Amino acid sequence: MKERIQETLDGLKDFQAKTVDYVFDQLYANGRSKMLIADEVGLGKTIVAKGIIAKAFGQFTPTPVKRVFNVIYICSNQALARQNLKKLNFSGDNRAIDYTEDDDRLTGLAYVSAKEELQFPFRIKAFTPATSFDDKTHAGKADERILLYRLLYSYSDFKPFSNSLKWILKGNRRIKDENWETRIQSAEDLDNGKDVYWLKKIRPKVCSEFKKTLDKTVAPAELPRSFNATGLTYPVKYWTLLINLCQLGIRKNNYYNYNFTKELISSLRFLLSRVCIEFLQADIFILDEFQRYKKLIDKTGSIDEDVSPAIQLARDIFSFEDSKILMLSATPFKPYTNDFDELNGEVHYNEFLTVLQFLMADKSDDFWKLYEHDRKALFSFLRHPDTLETKLPEAIALKNKLEALYRTSIVRTEKLLASNDRDALIKLVNKPISIQPEDIHDFVVLDQITLLLNKNHKASLPVPLEYVKSCPFALSFLDNYQHKEKIRNLILKDSKLQQLVKKTKHGWVNLSDINEYKPLIPPKAKSLPNAKLRLLLDETVHNNGWKYLWIPPSIPYYVADGAYKDSWGYSKTLIFSSWKLVPRMVATMVSYETERLSMECAP
DSSP states (O other), X not given: OHXXXXXXXXXXXXXXXXXHHHHHHHHHTSOOOEEEEOOOTTXXXXXXXXXXXXXXXXXXXXXXXOOOEEEEEEOSOHHHHHHHHHHHOTTOOGGGBOOOGGGOSGGGGGBOOHHHHHTOSEEEEEEOHHHHSOOSSTTOOHHHHHHHHHXXXXXXXXXXXXXXXXXXXXXXXXXXXXXXXXXXXXXXXXXXXXXXXXXXXXXXXXXXXXXXXXXXXXXXXXXXHHHHHHTOOSOEEHHHHHHHHHTTOOOTTTGXXXXXXXXXXXXXXXXXXXXXXXXXXXXXXXXXXXXXXXXXXXXXXXXXXXXXXXXXXXXXXXXXXXXXXXXXOSOOOOXXXXXXXXXXXXXXXXXXXXXXXXXXTTOOHHHXXXXXXXXXXXXXXXXXXGGHHHHHHHHHHHHHHHHHHHHTTEEOOOTTTTSSOTTTTOOOOOOOOOOOHHHHHHHHHHHHHHHHHHHHHOOOOOOTHHHHHHOSSGGGTOTTSXXXXXXXXXXXXXXXXXXXHHHOSSSSOOHHHHHTTOOOOOTTOXXXXXXXXXXXXXXXXXXXXXXXXXOOOSSOSSOOOGGGTTOTTOOOOOOOOSOTHHHHHHHHHHHHHHHHHHHHTOO
16 A cells, blocks of 8 residues: 555645645644645645545554544535545555445445455545435435334334334335335345345444434424324334334325325434444545535534534534544635625625634634634725835734634645746637627516515515526526515416516517527517627537537547538637526527527528
């Protein structure tokens, strides 16, 4: 492994090596427990994390009690997990990767891992917050429900109720009854000594600890539907509640008539997750693009704040002693908050402070009071530069003090800093966008609806200017935004709103035009009602891009011909936007325009 460690470190670029050394010293020499790597996009944060892992493993000494160096990688989805686990695995040995899509939840730790039995000295595992720390998908995966059945079936008190228990834990009708019965039978066969290749062994300690958990008392307010089903009106042990539910006579022909099952399964999943925490051994946690799940680290809410059990579970995990937490994010914060950001709940300084307090969780209240005092004092100098004539040394000292504080927990490298050419990324592209009357009409339509909703229904909706600047036919793409939700909820009750929406010609994509492959130009208009979209189509579709089945090569081996004859210089386009409606709009409008032009040329 020493050779692989050295190979990993030797493969780092100079700026990556500096980051690895600095972060490693902060974590392992200076006693920090958490660090944020905020390098700009494309500078290899994952490669830096790999270097830190390799260097940390280099100082790891196996003992009879602890034989394996464990890394837990937390990212937004399974595809990213599969991709980056390979990158982070400095050993190059597949035995180190302990991950399948079936066990990316905490409850998967209930099983004895084949990778654990191999006793390879380095192991890396991945979890995704959408599955591991989300208690909204109440019934979970079928595998989790099978696991719950196997645990409960192993206790003698539940064996007489196995049939009821089986249908209580089915949870939903997505899986066919016959398939469910087959899987339950396989689980019973395995636990009765038969060989079932696709099922894993359960850790013996999980069985005993989960049984202890069922001795805890649960109140009617925690599981109201379950208590209503049994008729119980006072707190009882989970064990007692489950026995009472099993005595209701739930069977294959009636389980779908009961409304408590998802609630119960969600609670049991959470109890099992807490039991499984003991087996979540991590020397380093890596949180990739952490801002996607900032609730996991936010401890700034009020005492009365309703914190979900899953969020509390995540926070408990990140409080493990002796574990290091490495957070990765390219652009976690904006430099300032404008009025529109604030109206939409984005206050960037508060988000920055949340992360800082997570990184420096060991600091006292007095520390944070002094920090806030220093920060405000520095900004006072920035707002009143005339005072710097007499207090410049004091201002510089404050600046240096705050920078030194940030550097204890945050590192950032930018491309210009890593390049000898300070103008390396600068290229002036002069392509001004022109505003057409139809762009204004598009805004007026949605603004009139917004004014009506705010006036007649006290909605407090923000001015839709930013939406319209980013998206034509905004009402077609504003799903899950308050504007459209209000319209959907009030349209049948408000005749004025009905009239206004009926008059709207620019707010919606014209379905009739789409069915006939016509250009999506509103009546009396000369072009699509959005300047940014017009520019995007000119850059991607109207310059013959609609003809290409794939992106032409930037350095072709052969002379391009046919549709690709004049394709040199055509490239990918990267779009940044703060609005969720933009990806939907771009996918819809660009693909439609491409298809429309193709149909025009069809024989």
